[in-house]
Amino acid sequence: MKVLVVGSGGREHSLCWAIAASPLCSHLYCAPGNAGIALDAECVPIAADDLDGLIAFVQDNGIEFVVVGPEGPLVLGLVDRLDAIGVKSFGPSAAAAALEGSKGFTKDFCARYNIPTAAYKRFADADAARAYVRAQGAPIVVKADGLAAGKGVTVAATVDEALSAIDDAMIDNRFGDAGAEVVVEAFMQGEEASFFALCDGESAIPLISAQDHKAVFDGDLGPNTGGMGAYAPAPVMTEALAKTVMDTIINPTVAGMKADGSPYKGVLYAGLIMTDEGPQLIEYNVRFGDPECQVLMALLLSDILTAMIAAYDGVLGSFDLRWRPDSALTVVMAANGYPGSYAKGDEIRGVDEMGDDDLVVFHAGTVRDNGGRLLANGGRVLNITGMGPTVSAAQEKAYEAVRKIDWPGGFCRSDIGWRAVARESEG
Ligand code: GLY
Numbered sequence: 460m461k462v463l464v465v466g467s468g469g470r471e472h473s474l475c476w477a478i479a480a481s482p483l484c485s486h487l488y489c490a491p492g493n494a495g496i497a498l499d500a501e502c503v504p505i506a507a508d509d510l511d512g513l514i515a516f517v518q519d520n521g522i523e524f525v526v527v528g529p530e531g532p533l534v535l536g537l538v539d540r541l542d543a544i545g546v547k548s549f550g551p552s553a554a555a556a557a558l559e560g561s562k563g564f565t566k567d568f569c570a571r572y573n574i575p576t577a578a579y580k581r582f583a584d585a586d587a588a589r590a591y592v593r594a595q596g597a598p599i600v601v602k603a604d605g606l607a608a609g610k611g612v613t614v615a616a617t618v619d620e621a622l623s624a625i626d627d628a629m630i631d632n633r634f635g636d637a638g639a640e641v642v643v644e645a646f647m648q649g650e651e652a653s654f655f656a657l658c659d660g661e662s663a664i665p666l667i668s669a670q671d672h673k674a675v676f677d678g679d680l681g682p683n684t685g686g687m688g689a690y691a692p693a694p695v696m697t698e699a700l701a702k703t704v705m706d707t708i709i710n711p712t713v714a715g716m717k718a719d720g721s722p723y724k725g726v727l728y729a730g731l732i733m734t735d736e737g738p739q740l741i742e743y744n745v746r747f748g749d750p751e752c753q754v755l756m757a758l759l760l761s762d763i764l765t766a767m768i769a770a771y772d773g774v775l776g777s778f779d780l781r782w783r784p785d786s787a788l789t790v791v792m793a794a795n796g797y798p799g800s801y802a803k804g805d806e807i808r809g810v811d812e813m814g815d816d817d818l819v820v821f822h823a824g825t826v827r828d829n830g831g832r833l834l835a836n837g838g839r840v841l842n843i844t845g846m847g848p849t850v851s852a853a854q855e856k857a858y859e860a861v862r863k864i865d866w867p868g869g870f871c872r873s874d875i876g877w878r879a880v881a882r883e884s885e886g
Pocket of ligand 1: 671685686744748749750751
């Protein structure tokens, strides 16, 4: 089977790494890919949101299966366009991708199907949103309705902070059309976890859980990023809690989307918070998490491509996934300055020599120059992924490798996995 993966980050590198190992895959392409992906797939210079370019490439090259990594092309309708030309794919239709594409859609959906999530109100008028925030008080959460590259959510500690978030989105148009509407919702307290399920429109099977670290600095301090590291499985997600999540959140969502005429296919990523009232949904994403995908792929023993095809064909019900009985932990190395402005083009040494059964380096923002030197080419640049019998062992393996990388222009957090490591040392 000729397969195309769409995207260029660490998530897509880990997907290409896993798909390249599938006996079903005869040739793997990635659009546009990066320097690390080029080791596992043939990279083609088509942007992930260039739907016309992707469709032309699929038709001209006889691609038989397309795996869509990021949310952008899903919300724009890439899967619908592929369906229209009879090509199978992994990911939801545009209508089903509204679970990530519109926060308001998701909150209304949860309300209709009784899915546990914070109380909320939607606003298309800034004055009304401000009045609601003043009446509710802080802490309170303001979310731009549409896709805002991970920057559209403000957890406001004060009313003033919430009011500025409303102004940013609705008056200053910081997120363009994505901020024309906002959702204001109650603040929830608890430990967060990322929960993933493969869905085939009718049924869902859970993957192992993961936890990521969004804050840029050690101790979960500083501004939020796309994720500075992750590990799996997440000890906070016990078997009993995972069952509750499937029963109260994932299965009702799959059933509700089907009943509403937009069956959900692909991976459903539930951002959860463990509250005193049980697990609650913070938000849905319609794709794998980045960098959570990297630790999931590191531990998956089953053939991911077969599972993705089963999701498209609607036969996941009889599927069982096997996992390596270990932990995996990934440390994101980012360019100095990220998530603010940063330089591109610094040379990175020491990466090409790395990798063994317990260590894999996934590339996020990298490129090679004509001389073959590896250069930084983004904010998040490398994902150093260790595996071991415990999160502590996986952490040690990852940081041992980080110390060998020669890249003065980069930095990473030194405490990825701290919650799980503390739990392990408490015994
Ligand atoms: N790691 C968070 C995300 O992928 O949205």
